[in-house]
Amino acid sequence: MIHKNIIIGSGFSSLGAILGLKKRGEKCLIITGKVLFSKTDQNLIDLPSRNFEKYKNNIYQSIKNNNLEINTKNNFISYIGFGGLSNLWGKIFNINIEGNNKIRNFLIKQLKIKTNQEINLNHGLKLFRLTEQKITIKEIYKSLDKSRFKTISSTVKKIKFNTKKKIFLIYLFNDQILKAKNIYLASGIFSTLKLLNSLDKKIFRNKIQLNHSDMCYGICFALEKNFKKKIGNEFFYFNQNKNNFAGRLSVLNENIINKYDMSVFFLLLYKLTKFFKIKILVLSVLYKRPANSSLIFFKNSGININVKKTFKNSVIINQLKKSLKKTFNIKFFIFKRTLVGSDFHYSCNIIKNINLKNNNIFFKNLFILDSSYSTKHAFFPTFQMIYESYVRTKNKLSINKFLNKNV
């Protein structure tokens, strides 16, 4: 059997494809990704920035299946399993994206996305009250018409293209081979790069620039009386032009300590400062890394990432301090660098790296939907990615269309 459409991946980027194919009235098969953990595997990942214990196997399997050579002192993760990284994301959608407003509103409605309430305290920050998105990919899949959208719980090992028959051959880890006319890569940046490389070992020209942000954690103190009105406990913010930095801000309390699995030290600190009517704010700040600070390259069969350490940008940190001082009358700050990769928002512009000399005929039927083909920088970029994925699928924008524009 030859499938007309196969989507690889069941994370946020696959949602855009599902909605796009729905709009086109077409059927598809979705390969969701599946963890196959063997007893002989030695799970060595230890990611210190958050408690990922529940999903350790999913992360480990993804690193292993993609032959991702990761220095364990870095904090890059990818995921195999239903829903992908949506199982552990931070639940903030930046819906103020570049694109057509009608499509944007359509997606907001379809995915039941909550809009963000801006709090106008000004002082150089665009501050939004944080209402976590409740979107669960499982529920969306449950509501799909099963006669048109079928799923298979498995993982793709490699993809080949049969030039005579003009079909893709998708090799699964359980030795099954699926055939498809069109494939939609929505498997997360590292898997997508690996699968492209399996299609053609010479598909990439150069080292690939991985775009992401440096991140610092901060803690600061404010007097309770300076929180004049109750403005909530969690926020996310951008600087005024939304391009220089962004982050998340939480007023420490027992809920927050439980939510982020913080240590007893924070509980004691919270109790002590509460007694003196002092509020503690914990925050993260993200800002773009300089060009070529993170480079991906293929070596033998593995994917390597060559990175410079997180850079503590004192200009941005001072700007943020100034804004927070004005907004909450904060006196004292501590900022600490995180491990490189800790922002977890990676993207690249793969079209810039495709080797055009090979002129592969499969480009016409190949769609790249996740952040491995991203041209617009945004902090909290996932909604923009869903938008692009929807538009590319609905309008049949295979990579051939984008490559031809670049020629």
Ligand SMILES: Cc1cc2nc3c(=O)[nH]c(=O)nc-3n(C[C@H](O)[C@H](O)[C@H](O)COP(=O)(O)OP(=O)(O)OC[C@H]3O[C@@H](n4cnc5c(N)ncnc54)[C@H](O)[C@@H]3O)c2cc1C
């Ligand atoms: C801790 C954390 C916090 C975050 N917070 C935010 C936030 O607040 N706001 C925001 O905008 N973004 C956030 N992100 C980023 C966001 O989670 C990702 O951008 C998004 O989930 C990526 O979706 P994706 O579909 O591209 O890939 P993934 O979520 O990685 O999904 C990949 C899918 O492909 C499948 N797959 C992989 N390889 C194969 C294979 N070989 N065969 C078959 N299937 C395969 C997997 O099973 C999975 O279903 C955060 C990320 C993390 C980790």
